[in-house]
Amino acid sequence: MLFGEHAVLRQKMALVCSVNKYMQITLTPRTDSIVDISSQLGSLQADLHSLKTENAFRFVLQTIQHYRPAIDSGFNLSIQSEFPENLGLGSSAAVTAATAAAICSWKGLKKNKKELFCDCLGIIQTVQGKGSGADLAASIYGGIVAYQMNPLHITPLQKRYPLTAIYAGYKTSTVKVIQQVDRFEKKFPKLSKRIFEDMNICTMLATDAIEKEEWEKVGKLMNIHQGFLDAIGVNDETLSHIIYAIRRSEGILGAKISGSGLGDCVIALGRPGKSTLPFQTISLKTSSQGLVVEKI
Numbered sequence: 001m002l003f004g005e006h007a008v009l010r011q012k013m014a015l016v017c018s019v020n021k022y023m024q025i026t027l028t029p030r031t032d033s034i035v036d037i038s039s040q041l042g043s044l045q046a047d048l049h050s051l052k053t054e055n056a057f058r059f060v061l062q063t064i065q066h067y068r069p070a071i072d073s074g075f076n077l078s079i080q081s082e083f084p085e086n087l088g089l090g091s092s093a094a095v096t097a098a099t100a101a102a103i104c105s106w107k108g109l110k111k112n113k114k115e116l117f118c119d120c121l122g123i124i125q126t127v128q129g130k131g132s133g134a135d136l137a138a139s140i141y142g143g144i145v146a147y148q149m150n151p152l153h154i155t156p157l158q159k160r161y162p163l164t165a166i167y168a169g170y171k172t173s174t175v176k177v178i179q180q181v182d183r184f185e186k187k188f189p190k191l192s193k194r195i196f197e198d199m200n201i202c203t204m205l206a207t208d209a210i211e212k213e214e215w216e217k218v219g220k221l222m223n224i225h226q227g228f229l230d231a232i233g234v235n236d237e238t239l240s241h242i243i244y245a246i247r248r249s250e251g252i253l254g255a256k257i258s259g260s261g262l263g264d265c266v267i268a269l270g271r272p273g274k275s276t277l278p279f280q281t282i283s284l285k286t287s288s289q290g291l292v293v294e295k296i
Helices: 055-066 091-107 113-128 134-141 174-187 189-211 215-231 237-247
Strands: 014-017 023-029 034-039 042-047 075-081 144-148 153-157 162-167 252-258 265-270 280-285
Touching: 014 134, 014 189, 023 091, 034 055, 042 055, 055 091, 055 113, 075 091, 091 113, 091 134, 113 134, 134 144, 134 153, 153 189, 162 237, 174 189, 189 215, 215 237, 215 252, 215 265, 237 252, 237 265
Parallel strands: 034 075
Antiparallel strands: 014 144, 023 075, 034 042, 144 153, 162 265, 162 280, 252 265
């Protein structure tokens, strides 16, 4: 997430991008009714007719349940990820989109990108109660995407710039953070409305700046947007320390929380010259590649 966290759940615009760290799912049909799932998170083997929710694979299992009427036999599902499982980075959206696409390809369910997106958004919302679909749009369409929930708006932007992700070392459940922001909104309704409107203005300005490749302006707008996230209570001391430290690095144009907040990742625009931060740091590039389906 580059811009629009939390505001996107209030029908505002967001900017989200896919990055050059990929998740690959391989589906191999079986002749029996066993579903065998393997990944870095562990493994699961169960009968197709008695699948139960397992927390580690809840998005995958819900995707299988969604397409269950079309599935008449078991299969092996191998999940390989190029980024550590402790990082958020839209991994739930990516695994949902990839699983859905694999099943649709296997069973001959013809879905265009928008139809697959709508299926997957429903799956994600079933699992976690709420979900904007912004990271899902990036997973499916690729590139930097201007996104709005309602009315649905998905516009890929054909521009690129290096990014750096810094993991805080812990995460807070997205659902819990959303609930906290909801409480803030109820307590300060007029103030919240103004903040989310200003977030939207910030996102629109950033969209225009990205189209014009005015990257210094994009960085400054990221810093401004971070102030809004701080105001609604999703920042903390550790994230602030990371943000201010990385902003001082040569080569960094701006930095902010990426995602719901209260942990997980800070995203910085650019590459730091030298970083002595005692946190996991990952160099990223925005990627034009979204969902790709290959039959082996």
